[in-house]
Amino acid sequence: MRTALVLGGGMAGLLAARVLNDHADDVIVLEPDDIEPDRPRQRRGVPQSAHAHILLGRGRQILDDLFPGLFDEMIGDGAELLDFERDGGWYADGLRRVAVPGDDMLSMTRPFLEWHLCRAVLALPRVRSLRARVAGLTFTAGRVDGVRIARVDDSGAGGPDGSERLAADLVVDATGRSSRLGDWLREGGFEAPPRRRVGSDIGYATCLFRREPGQRLAGVRAAHSTRTLRSGKPGASSLSPVEDGRWIALTTGFADDRPGRCYDEFVARCLADVPPMRELVRDCEPLGDVAVYRFPASVRRDFHLLERFPAGLVALGDAVASFNPVYGQGMTAAALHAEALDQWLRSAPDLRRPAGPYFRKVTAVVDNAWKTSAEQDLLLPHVAGKLTVSQKAQLYVRDRLTDGCITDMEVHRMFLDVVNMRTGPQALRRPSILLRALRAPRRRSALPSGR
Numbered sequence: 001m002r003t004a005l006v007l008g009g010g011m012a013g014l015l016a017a018r019v020l021n022d023h024a025d026d027v028i029v030l031e032p033d034d035i036e037p038d039r040p041r042q043r044r045g046v047p048q049s050a051h052a053h054i055l056l057g058r059g060r061q062i063l064d065d066l067f068p069g070l071f072d073e074m075i076g077d078g079a080e081l082l083d084f085e086r087d088g089g090w091y092a093d094g095l096r097r098v099a100v101p102g103d104d105m106l107s108m109t110r111p112f113l114e115w116h117l118c119r120a121v122l123a124l125p126r127v128r129s130l131r132a133r134v135a136g137l138t139f140t141a142g143r144v145d146g147v148r149i150a151r152v153d154d155s156g157a158g159g160p161d162g163s164e165r166l167a168a169d170l171v172v173d174a175t176g177r178s179s180r181l182g183d184w185l186r187e188g189g190f191e192a193p194p195r196r197r198v199g200s201d202i203g204y205a206t207c208l209f210r211r212e213p214g215q216r217l218a219g220v221r222a223a224h225s226t227r228t229l230r231s232g233k234p235g236a237s238s239l240s241p242v243e244d245g246r247w248i249a250l251t252t253g254f255a256d257d258r259p260g261r262c263y264d265e266f267v268a269r270c271l272a273d274v275p276p277m278r279e280l281v282r283d284c285e286p287l288g289d290v291a292v293y294r295f296p297a298s299v300r301r302d303f304h305l306l307e308r309f310p311a312g313l314v315a316l317g318d319a320v321a322s323f324n325p326v327y328g329q330g331m332t333a334a335a336l337h338a339e340a341l342d343q344w345l346r347s348a349p350d351l352r353r354p355a356g357p358y359f360r361k362v363t364a365v366v367d368n369a370w371k372t373s374a375e376q377d378l379l380l381p382h383v384a385g386k387l388t389v390s391q392k393a394q395l396y397v398r399d400r401l402t403d404g405c406i407t408d409m410e411v412h413r414m415f416l417d418v419v420n421m422r423t424g425p426q427a428l429r430r431p432s433i434l435l436r437a438l439r440a441p442r443r444r445s446a447l448p449s450g451r
Helices: 013-019 058-066 070-076 109-122 181-187 263-269 274-282 331-348 358-373 389-407 409-419 425-429 431-444
Strands: 002-006 025-028 080-083 088-092 104-107 127-130 130-138 143-151 165-168 168-172 195-212 222-227 235-242 246-254 292-301 313-315
Touching: 002 143, 002 165, 013 025, 013 058, 013 109, 013 127, 013 168, 013 331, 025 168, 058 070, 058 104, 058 331, 070 104, 070 109, 070 168, 080 127, 080 235, 088 389, 104 235, 109 127, 130 181, 143 168, 195 263, 222 274, 235 274, 246 263, 246 274, 263 274, 292 358, 331 358, 358 425, 389 409, 389 431, 409 431
Parallel strands: 002 025, 002 168, 025 127, 088 222, 168 313
Antiparallel strands: 080 104, 130 143, 143 165, 195 246, 195 292, 222 235, 235 246
16 A cells, blocks of 8 residues: 555544554645644644543553553653552442452543654654645545645644645545544445434533642542432543643533533532542642533444445544543544554455445444443433333343442453453343342442442
8 A cells, every 4th residue: 555644633543543554655644733742732623632531441452552662651751550459449329339450540631642642653654744624535436546635834724625635545534523524425426324323412521630749539549430310410520640740530410410610510519429529629729720521422423334335445433433421432442443444454455445344343343332332321311211111121230230340349340341342241241240230239238328
């Protein structure tokens, strides 16, 4: 392959460029934002970057394979390595889940991670970036053979006409949930992929706080709290240490319970939450305003259902599917898509034919993530309305599994494997796991409130 074009310089695009470095002579990342700043900063094209992000276990494994030594570099620059058992407090409806040994996580802000990743990608011998907006695709004999672009200057301004053409053997759409690929396909005489949408209407509020060296809050260095329907108002909160001596704290709510920008409201939500969140707002100094973000719906584009699709084109990341961010799947799903792209290219495919095998691999990734997040959102009252018998059964099973995580280490371990995308959600339906979870409610009542 001579030339590959990656549309988008976010996490998905950078991971695609890393993979393509092994398969193409020239890889060009097209992105209107400046992705080569001299320090980490929030990009205009990533409005959610002010909020807490997590690279789940499977995503971290993939990045470690693609970028040996990158995580050590980030730890040296201030990222925090946390031990799940020693440092974490994981809560469900105010009750602390049993600790599971043998797992860890790396905590940092999204701009910090993306900056380090971008530097590593653009240091590769066959990758370069170009500030440009993509105006459309170009087609020849039923295949995509390039894109039309408008270059962008340092101020972010650029011509809208897209008269300049870049040729390519493969075009990768990594432009995110706002991808215009459906429109571009129709312009080329193809159908847009069918879309599925599950409205969640979740809102986020995030605030940074000063962190003292070695500081722990209620005995932990990181906390994650979920509230199920049984608590009255479903949602989640989290806090974790990040670079530059800071805590990042987040709280969420759905529909009419979405949090706002008011700091006093943020404090009130934390004071009504689990012990680490209460201690945070009592003892730590805020370092800025509260940032908010609204996520209306999970969306997936089912490319595998198209009967006709042009050769020379693939999509990955949020351009394929974007999920409710409370589950933290986005960056890891993008890493799994990049892994699928690498596997497909290593099979020496004929690039004159559509990338069906690639999209089938990606569909399996999307299906698993969709079952864990979007299908669970269907059970929310403001989404589902009156629950059907089948949905009530799903909710009962989910509640039993939640209870099991509080007292049974094996149930919690399997839950973490699913959440970290190391295995599929069907693992939580194994008879042995369900049996252990069904026993949990009798033991759950013995736990003191707030433990």
